[in-house]
Amino acid sequence: MATLRHIHRYMNQRCTVVLVDGRVGKIARVDTFFPANETVVTVWLKDAADTAVASSRTGAPPASSSGLVKVGLDEIAGPAT
Numbered sequence: 001m002a003t004l005r006h007i008h009r010y011m012n013q014r015c016t017v018v019l020v021d022g023r024v025g026k027i028a029r030v031d032t033f034f035p036a037n038e039t040v041v042t043v044w045l046k047d048a049a050d051t052a053v054a055s056s057r058t059g060a061p062p063a064s065s066s067g068l069v070k071v072g073l074d075e076i077a078g079p080a081t
Helices: 004-012 048-058
Strands: 016-019 024-033 038-045 068-072 076-079
Touching: 004 024, 004 038, 004 076
Parallel strands: none
Antiparallel strands: 016 024, 016 076, 024 038, 038 068
């Protein structure tokens, strides 16, 4: 699991990251909400089919047709190799 510091480094270096469910993408945005200290990471998925999988799993429509999904900080496994 990646920390918030790692997430920002991956985003700034434009690294490809792997989610815990195996999807691969690049971090587009990181939002931290206070005082709850909840972090939401917006990931640009490489494969558009992964967006459909994410929307069917959560029951919500995809964020857009561009392949963006919003995940929690704990769903980022780390950088892709």
